[in-house]
Amino acid sequence: MDKHKVKRARLDRICEGIRPPILNGPMHPRPLVALLDGRDCTVEMPVLKDVATVAFCDAQSTQEIHEKVLNEAVGALMYHTITLTREDLEKFKALRIIVRIGSGYDNVDIKSAADLGIAVCNIPSSSVEETADSTLCHILNLYRRSTWLHQALREGTRVSSVEQIREVAAGAARIRGETLGIIGLGRVGQAVALRAKTFGFNVIFYDPYLPDGVEKSLGLQRISTLQDLLVHSDCVTLHCSLNEHNHHLINDFTIKQMRQGAFLVNTARGGLVDEKALSQALKDGRIRGAALDVHESEPFSFSQGPLKDAPNLICTPHTAWYSEQASIEVREEAAREIRRAIT
Missing domain, CATH: 3.40.50.720 (NAD(P)-binding Rossmann-like Domain)
Structure with missing residues (x-):
């Protein structure tokens, strides 16, 4: 040939x-x-x-x-x-x-x-800035209950006495001195941490993939295990990518490791949270309130799915990333x- x-x-x-x-x-x-x-x-x-x-x-x-x-x-x-x-x-x-x-x-x-x-x-x-801003908006909303207060007024609730204020604003909490636990300290996680510090949060984080030393440059406390972060956090916010290893990172087991009455925020990926477990934790009061911008099934609707009857829940339609710019x-x-x- x-x-x-x-x-x-x-x-x-x-x-x-x-x-x-x-x-x-x-x-x-x-x-x-x-x-x-x-x-x-x-x-x-x-x-x-x-x-x-x-x-x-x-x-x-x-x-x-x-x-x-x-x-x-x-x-x-x-x-x-x-x-x-x-x-x-x-x-x-x-x-x-x-x-x-x-x-x-x-x-x-x-x-x-x-x-x-x-x-x-x-x-x-x-969209690092937008996502970080949206995350802080959700956190502030949970602590100060702005969404529920607005909703109460829209529904005709009259607030004219101290007793009525106590009733309608029940659950509102002070931020300064609270511990914010960040899971995933990438670009967005770091931006959230810096914003949270200005509000008086004690910020801790868990990220097994991040090189040593970053915590010193940002003035943060690194936690070596997910369990320790959950145990010590008054509010947990998720900022990690979704992969086969962390699907339903927040589930029945990890929710039980969280502080009683902690808050949960997710502006990362819907699959990180087991929504059925979260719904039950909200109903039981194990989690005091949650704010989600992302969901397991999108587009999200309150009329269906495991979260439809969950109390103390704020949801936005995967828009944390968005601004015209x-x-x-x-x-x-x-x-x-x-x-x-x-x-």
């Missing part, structure tokens, strides 16, 4: 299963980039228009994605409202890169993406990631 043919046959075997490179330039049509779970591309378009054709799908599952996108898209942008399993990823025939418009990527099967030769990126610096910044950065990958 001709040695050149032998060499070519070996090369074909080596490259089997590896998707061909993205071709972009005057001799090739612009590659297709798709926004999977949105319809507004006005921010992304100026970044990508000279190197890619940009399409939107506004899909909640791959079943709603057009065949042309599944066959031709080399890049995909996505929020948190669509999930890509291995089966979903295998439907894409030309996909090379997925960029999550945000910090979390638990809605993408990372291992399967790697097996299929698809890179997955996120924007870890996105943050939205523009994270979308621009995600588009730049796609641009770097295809040019």
